[in-house]
Amino acid sequence: MTAIPHYYSSLEPFRELFQSGYPVLTYHHIGPRSRGARLKGLYVSPRLFSRQLTELQSAGFATGVLSDFLKCKNGSVCAGSHRVCLTFDDGFHDIFEHALPLLAQRRARATVFLVAHLIGKTNEWQQRQGDVIESLMDESQIRDWLAAGNEIGSHTLTHPFLTQLSITEARDEIFASKKSLEDRFGVAVNHFCYPYGDWNPAVRDLVAEAGYQTACTTATGINQPETAALELRRFTARYPSRNLKAVWRRLRNFFPGKP
Numbered sequence: 001m002t003a004i005p006h007y008y009s010s011l012e013p014f015r016e017l018f019q020s021g022y023p024v025l026t027y028h029h030i031g032p033r034s035r036g037a038r039l040k041g042l043y044v045s046p047r048l049f050s051r052q053l054t055e056l057q058s059a060g061f062a063t064g065v066l067s068d069f070l071k072c073k074n075g076s077v078c079a080g081s082h083r084v085c086l087t088f089d090d091g092f093h094d095i096f097e098h099a100l101p102l103l104a105q106r107r108a109r110a111t112v113f114l115v116a117h118l119i120g121k122t123n124e125w126q127q128r129q130g131d132v133i134e135s136l137m138d139e140s141q142i143r144d145w146l147a148a149g150n151e152i153g154s155h156t157l158t159h160p161f162l163t164q165l166s167i168t169e170a171r172d173e174i175f176a177s178k179k180s181l182e183d184r185f186g187v188a189v190n191h192f193c194y195p196y197g198d199w200n201p202a203v204r205d206l207v208a209e210a211g212y213q214t215a216c217t218t219a220t221g222i223n224q225p226e227t228a229a230l231e232l233r234r235f236t237a238r239y240p241s242r243n244l245k246a247v248w249r250r251l252r253n254f255f256p257g258k259p
Contacts, residue, residue, distance in 0.1 A: 006220045007041075009048070009240040011055040018061065021222035022072055024085040024234040029134070030102075031094035038131045041238045046098040048239055053106050056084055063108040065151040066191045066214050069232070072225060086110035087216060087234065089193055090123065090155060093135040096145065104148050112137075112145060113155035113193040113216070116177040119184075125159040125195075139184065146187060153191030154178050154212070161198045170203055175210045190214065192230075204230050 008014060008025055017023075028042035030049050037043065044052075056063055062083045069085055086103075088095050091114040103110055118124060120138035127133060137145070142152065156162070156173040157180070165173065174192070181189045190213040194203065197218025207215050207230055214229045221233035 006236055008235040008237045009052075011052070011059055011061075014235070015059065017222060018084060019082050021224045022069055022083060022085070022227075023222055024066075024069070024087060024216065024232055025237045026087045026089060026216070026234040027095070027099070027237050028089050029092050029094050030088075030099040031097065034132045034134060036132045038129075039126070041236075044237055044239060046102065049099060049237075050102050052237065053102060053108055057106060057108070063106070063110075065109045066111045066153065066216075066232075067151060069223065070190075070213055070229070087153075087193070088112040090115060090159070091119070091137045091142070092123070093137055093141070096137050096141040100145060100148060100150075103150070109149050109151070111151040111153050111191055112142075113153045113191070114142065114181060115155045115157070115159045116180040117157040118159070142185065146185060151191065152181060152185065152187065152189060153193060153214075154181055154189055155193050156195055159195045161196055162194060162203045163198050163200050167202065167206070171206050174203075174206050174212075178210055178212065192216070194218075 027044055030044055030046055033040060033043040053063065060082060063086055064083055066085055066087065068083055072083065086108065088099065088110060091112050095112065115136065118136055119142065121136055123134045123136065146152065154177040157177045158173065160173060162170045162173065178189050192207050192212040192215040194215060194217055199217065204215065214232055216232045216234055219233045220235060223232055
């Protein structure tokens, strides 16, 4: 079977696949690409993001948060409906500036994963790898995000490779980030995202011990009610490219007889 594609730009090539389970989309930036940015694929324009939301909702997909997946697992939400969960990694300022108004306009909701020790600061983990400086949401902006009906989750304290840390250090990143966010914002933080998609069974077990109810990986695919909640798969949203067209053609192989 052809490998499941990683990148999402338009609904049509994914429509039937998305109807077969519970898809989760992941974004990083909504806004113009910064000059000199190394990770160009992480930037989605507001126009494209708006079009993606419109396509999903026009096709009858409800756009929601990770808590909806938990309800889906026990059958209380998903019966007779199709849902797509929207997630944002890192909590960049541009999602507050560009994504939040579009979400509010369409009554859509999303989950953002925050780096707890860098709120109101910058993307230090990327700068160490030579990337450009990008601002992260501050406390006031996160409160506005929550007030609009959206969720927050943890992306650790400092965005490390968790499997490269000692168990003690990994525990602190996982446990302390949850407590920090809950104390600061007064909401339950039930969702976690492994930085860089870097995890192993020992890290996953720490996430479970900390009390998180879901955790997102970088594995690509559709989630089902039986999917392990601490090993959720996602599709990365990005702008269309020449390579993406080839991915779309390969995706058609999932559905023999489709044009």
